[in-house]
Amino acid sequence: MKSSHLRITTLQPDLKIDEFNNNLNQYQNLFTEFSTTLNISDVICFPEYWNGMRKGSYTETVHETSLDFLKEVAIHYSTCVIGGSHLVNDEDSYFNRAHIFDPSGHLIGTYDKRHPFGYEQLQEITPGDKDFIWQINDWKATIRICSDLWNINDYSSLINKDFDIIFSPILTTIPDRSFTNYGRFMWHHLAIIRGKEAAAAVIVSDTAMQVIRDPYWSAGASCIVDPSWRFTNEEPIGKNILSSIPDGSKGVVTVTLDLDKIRQQRQYRKDMGLLLS
Numbered sequence: 001m002k003s004s005h006l007r008i009t010t011l012q013p014d015l016k017i018d019e020f021n022n023n024l025n026q027y028q029n030l031f032t033e034f035s036t037t038l039n040i041s042d043v044i045c046f047p048e049y050w051n052g053m054r055k056g057s058y059t060e061t062v063h064e065t066s067l068d069f070l071k072e073v074a075i076h077y078s079t080c081v082i083g084g085s086h087l088v089n090d091e092d093s094y095f096n097r098a099h100i101f102d103p104s105g106h107l108i109g110t111y112d113k114r115h116p117f118g119y120e121q122l123q124e125i126t127p128g129d130k131d132f133i134w135q136i137n138d139w140k141a142t143i144r145i146c147s148d149l150w151n152i153n154d155y156s157s158l159i160n161k162d163f164d165i166i167f168s169p170i171l172t173t174i175p176d177r178s179f180t181n182y183g184r185f186m187w188h189h190l191a192i193i194r195g196k197e198a199a200a201a202v203i204v205s206d207t208a209m210q211v212i213r214d215p216y217w218s219a220g221a222s223c224i225v226d227p228s229w230r231f232t233n234e235e236p237i238g239k240n241i242l243s244s245i246p247d248g249s250k251g252v253v254t255v256t257l258d259l260d261k262i263r264q265q266r267q268y269r270k271d272m273g274l275l276l277s
Contacts, residue, residue: 003137003138003139003259004137004138004258004259004260005256005257005258005259006042006043006136006137006139006165006256006257006259007040007041007042007043007254007255007256007257008041008042008043008045008165008201008203008224008254008255008256008257009034009037009038009041009043009044009045009252009253009254010044010045010203010204010205010222010223010224010252010253010254011027011030011044011045011046011047011050011205011222011252012047012205012206012207012208012220012222012245012248012249012250012251012252012253013026013027013030013047013050013207013208013250014026014207014208014210014250015047015049015050015052015207015208015210015212015218016052017052017054017212017213018052018053018054018056018057019052020051020052020053020057020062020065022052023050023051023052024051024069027069030250030251030252031073034251034252037252037254038077038079038252039077041077041079041254042079042080042136042137043079043080043081043082043136043203044073044074044077044079044080044081044082045081045082045084045167045169045203045205046070046081046082046083046084046169046205047084047169047170047171047205047206047207047222048084048085048096048145048146048169048170048171048205048206049084049085049086049087049096049171049207050066050083050084050085050086050169051066051069051086053066053086053087054087054123055087055094055123055125058087058089058094060089063086063087063088063089066083066086067083067099067107070083070099070101071101071105071107072105073101074101074102074103074104074105075103075104075105077103078103079103080100080101080102080103080136081100081101082098082100082143082167082169082203082205083098083099083100083101084098084169084205085097085098085113085145085169086099087125093126094123094124094125094126095112095113095125095126095128096112096113096116096120096125096145097110097111097112097113097128098110098111098112098113098132098143098145098167098169100132100134100143108134109132109134110132111128111130111131111132111143111145112126112127112128112129112130113125113127113128113145113146113147113148114127114128114129114144114145114148114151114154115127115147115148115150115151115154116147117146117147117173119173131158133161133163136165138259139164139165139259140161140162140163140164140165141163141164141165141166141167142158142161142163142165142166142167143166143167143168143169144158144166144167144168145168145169145170146168146169146170146171148168149166149168149170149190149191149194150190155194155197155198156197158198159197159198159275162266163198163200164200164201164259164262164263165200165201165202165203165257165262166194166198166200166201166202166203167203167205168191168202168203168204168205169204169205170187170204170205170206170221171206171207171212171218172184172187172206172207172218172219172220172221173212173216173217173218174216174217174218174219175215175216175217176215176216176217177209177217179217179219180209180217180218180219180220180248181219182219183218183219183221184219184220184221184244184248186221187204187206187219187221187223188221188223188238188242188244191204191223191225191242192225192238192241192242194225195225195226195227195241196227196269197275198227198266198275199227199262199265199266199268199269199275200227200262200266201224201225201226201227201257201262202223202224202225202227203224203225204221204222204223204224204225205222206218206219206220206221206222207220208220208248208249208250208251209247209248209249219248220245220247220248220249221244221248222244222245222253223242223243223244223253224242224243224244224253224254224255225241225242226240226241226243226255226257226262227241227262227265228258228261228262228264228265229241243255
């Protein structure tokens with residue numbers, strides 16, 4: 001595939017809190033089911049807390065096994081892997097950390113969540129304070145984890161850096177099942193807004209709709225936003241700009257993005273004075 005095109009696959013797996021081996025098996029089942037798609041992907045994005053482990057169940061063995069798993073996925077599919085995020089103990093502080101691997105399985109960088117969510121604050125998860133921006137072929141990529149993407153001041157500080165794509169691993173947390181449609185609605189619209197604000201593609205990876213920990217549910221809000229698309233009155237609103245799994249079930253979302261079209265959209269927004277600064 002030409003470097004000006006990028007085929008992105010974002011994962012939406014079934015996960016259970018603190019069930020590490022079961023979760024790895026769920027990924028293997030997902031990979032088997034969608035092997036054709038994954039085999040032609042340039043990037044695979046995992047969700048936040050992708051291995052399901054929290055502070056009470058963290059071990060160094062789990063951490064090392066998790067890194068090995070992500071590395072093996074990158075090598076097997078010859079693809080860049082955005083390792084969602086998982087909990088890491090670093091010098092007696094806990095971070096919600098993403099690991100990014102290149103297609104050869106080399107760890108090229110990490111990113112720590114900058115704005116821990118409410119339950120993470122109670123668990124004393126340490127906020128990150130550094131950006132990570134890297135190249136995927138000709139694409140300039142960056143990352144924000146879950147609640148980071150909601151922080152407009154944080155996000156606006158990125159926009160002048162002219163990134164082409166932002167990865168956002170998330171774990172939606174809804175009080176009960178009756179709010180799962182609401183959770184998907186909010187995340188899908190946030191992704192569209194952020195994509196238009198920066199004229200950059202937005203890649204969201206979530207856990208499939210299910211009970212995370214009674215009574216809390218995940219919403220299954222994985223999506224990919226391509227801001228270069230425009231829709232006409234004859235099309236459902238957002239049909240082309242946003243791709244998702246409408247019912248929030250287990251699966252994958254795959255889109256091929258065109259770098260030239262995205263950068264043309266960004267230049268147009270700059271010329272019209274529509275790009276935030």
